[in-house]
Amino acid sequence: TINGERLWDSLMQMAGIGATDKGGCNRQALTELDQQGRALFLRWCEQAGCHWWLDEMGNLFVRRPGTQPDAPAVLTGSHLDTQPTGGKFDGVYGVLAGLEVIRTLNDHQIDTTHPIDIAVWTNEEGARFSPAMLGSGVWAGAFSLEYGLGRTDSTGTTVKQAIKSLGYDALQPCQPYPIKAAFELHIEQGPILEQAKTPIGVVEGVQGMRWYDLILTGAPVHAGPTPMDVRQDPVLAYASIAAKLYELAREHGPWARVTLGSIETYPGARNTVPERVTATVDLRHPDANVLEQMDKAFRLLTNEVSEIAGVRAEIRDEWLSPPVSFASECVETVQRASDELGLKSKRLFSGAGHDAVYVSSVAPTSMIFIPCEKGISHNEAENIKPQDAKAGANVLLRAILSQAGE
C-alpha cells in the first residue's frame, strides 16, 4: 500500500504554489505559477527515476519504464492547473497520487511489464482558456492543434504565446501513443460519496456538457429621460433568459445543470442602459437526448425573450462534450481493486468534465473518485480527508498493477 503521509505532504507542498489568502490555489494554466508547479513535480519525478517529455500543447508526460521495451503504457495523471479561486486538490490529487504509486513501486522494487505514465494535461479547467480539457482534447484529436494553440485568454494571449513564454522547447507531436489502459483519480467535486459515507466512487462515465457565449445587443440610452417602454434593454432580456434557464434545469430533473458563470455589461455606466450584455452559459446532462432538448429550448427561449425585449441575441457555440461511458473492463478493474481492498464503493457518473473523457476516445479508460468535503469544489475551501486520499491512491495502485503486470 501507498504512503499516505508522503502523498499528503506532496499535496501540501504543491498547494504552496499559487496559494491564496483563503486557503485555496490560483495557479491557472500556462502561467508562471503553473510552470513552478510543474517544475516541482518534475524534480520529484526525476528523483523517482522517471524521464519525461512535453508535447506541442504543453502536455507533460512522465514515464517509469517497464521491463518489456515497446509495450503499451498504462496511463494515469490529471492536471495541475486550477480555477482562479480554486482548491488544493482538483486535478493535483490525481497527478500526485500517480507519483505516489511510482514511489511505492520503487520502495518495494516492483518492476512492471508495461511502462507507467503520468500525464499532466494542459488547461483542464477551461478557466484561463476555453474550452476545458483543451490539452487532452487536442491530444486525442477532438480539436485540431491549430485550434488549441490559437485559443486566447481574456487579455488576448494565445496558448501558443503562453507556451513560448514559458520557454518550453523540444516539443513532441501532440498525438496519442499506444496505451493499454488509463485510470484518472480525482476528487468527486459533488456531494454523493460524502452523503453515502463511501470512500470510493467507481465512475462509469461523464455527463454531457455544452458551453455557449450569449451576446445580447440593445440600444444604449439615458437612464433618466428614456421611458421604459421604448428601451431595448439587454439586461432586461438577460434577466428573463436567466430565469427561464434556471426553470429549464428544474423541468429536466435533478441531473440537469445550468450555470451562468460570467456576465459583462458594455459600456457599464450607471446611468446608461447597456448597449451589450456578454455572458457565458454552461448546460449539462448525463443523457445526450436531454442535453439536446435543453440546447433547443435555450435557443428558443432566447429568441422569444430577445424579440419581446427588442434586443438582438447571438448564441456562440463554444464547446460540446457529449456524455461518455467508460470502458467496462476498466470500470471493472477499479471495482475489483476497491473490493479487494475491502473499501465501500459506489457506482456513479461524473458531473464534471475530466481529461479521461478525451483519453477514453483513444484508449480503454475509467476513473476513480474520492469524496470531498460538502461536495464543494471550484472554491478555495475545497477539502478532502487524508484517509480518503490514501484509499483512492491504493485503489489506483491496484488498478494500475493489474494492468501493467508485475
Place this chain on the structure above:
Amino acid sequence: TINGERLWDSLMQMAGIGATDKGGCNRQALTELDQQGRALFLRWCEQAGCHWWLDEMGNLFVRRPGTQPDAPAVLTGSHLDTQPTGGKFDGVYGVLAGLEVIRTLNDHQIDTTHPIDIAVWTNEEGARFSPAMLGSGVWAGAFSLEYGLGRTDSTGTTVKQAIKSLGYDALQPCQPYPIKAAFELHIEQGPILEQAKTPIGVVEGVQGMRWYDLILTGAPVHAGPTPMDVRQDPVLAYASIAAKLYELAREHGPWARVTLGSIETYPGARNTVPERVTATVDLRHPDANVLEQMDKAFRLLTNEVSEIAGVRAEIRDEWLSPPVSFASECVETVQRASDELGLKSKRLFSGAGHDAVYVSSVAPTSMIFIPCEKGISHNEAENIKPQDAKAGANVLLRAILSQAGE
C-alpha cells in the same frame, strides 16, 4: 441674435476631442482628453476677452466682467465631460452656447451690469467617478470637499490624484459666490420635445434619483456535479431581483425609471457558480414619495429574493438626489424669452440630473431644453438640429440679458 454657424462650428471642433469611431465622444472627466477640451474652450474664452479660474474640484469658471464692480454674476454653463460611449452635445452644448452668448454680446459691443459667468462643472456624468454632478455638488455644499476629492474611478485613481495629474494649480476654494440667477441650457435627452415638435423646453424641475451598489454573495461551486437545489447562486438572485425591479417600474407608472447599467461577476469562470455579483441600480421618479416607495420596495424584494436563493445581499447607498423644483422667477424668465422670440415651447420636468440641481440650492436657477433626435442620449448616435441649437442659444441670450441688465 446669436451666430448659429459659429456655435455649430465650435460644437464640431470640440467633438473632435475624444471622437469615437461611431461618431460619438469618449472624453471622460479629468482625463487627458477632458483637459484638451477645456484648453480649447479656454483659448476661445480668452479670445473673447474673458478671464477664468479653477476651484479645488477642478470646476472651471469663465467670466465676462460687468460694468458694476462686485455685482453678483449671472451664471450659465454645464459640463464638457462625456459618457464612455457618449454623444457630441450632452453638456457641451450648454457650455459652448454660453460662449456664443458672450461672443454675440462682444459683436454688438453690449455691456452688462452684472458679470456673466460660464461654469464647466467637473464630472457631471458620474461615469468615471460616482456620483454624477460631483463638481457642482461639492461647490453647492451637498458633498464635502473630502468626499469629492476622495471618489475613485474603476482603477482606484481618486479625483484628487486626477486633478493633480492634469497639473492644475492655484485652485480657488470650491464654494458658492454671489449669483443673481443661473440658467443651464441642455439637450432634453428624452423624446418629449421631438414628439411634440417643439423647439424649446421650459424646465420646471428635475426628477429624483437614487443610485445603489447591489452586492450579492453566494457560494462558488462546480458547474457540473453540484445539484441545483444546494446552490447559493448570486446570478439566480440577481436575475430575479432585476425582473422584479423592472416590474416595480411598471407598477409605478410611466414616470418611474429603473436602469441596471453594470453587472460584474466574480470570479467569472464559466464552470463555477460565481461567488459574487456586483451591480448598479439607478431608480428615478419625479415624486419624492413615489421614489421613496420604490426605494423601500427595492430593499424588501432584495431581501426576499436573496433569502430564498440563500444568498447574502448588501445594498450600498451611493447617491440620493431628491426631486428639485426650479425658482419660478427663473422659469418665467425662460418662458418670456421663448415667447418673445416667437418660439413654441413646452413646460416639462427633466428626467436626467444636471448641475442646475445643485446650483439651484444656492441661487435662483432654471433650465432650457432643446429636442434631440429620437430622444437618444448617452449614445454615440446622439444628435440635434442646428436650428434647434440656435433657438436654444437665443433663448439663453435673452434670459441672461434680462437678468444681467444691458
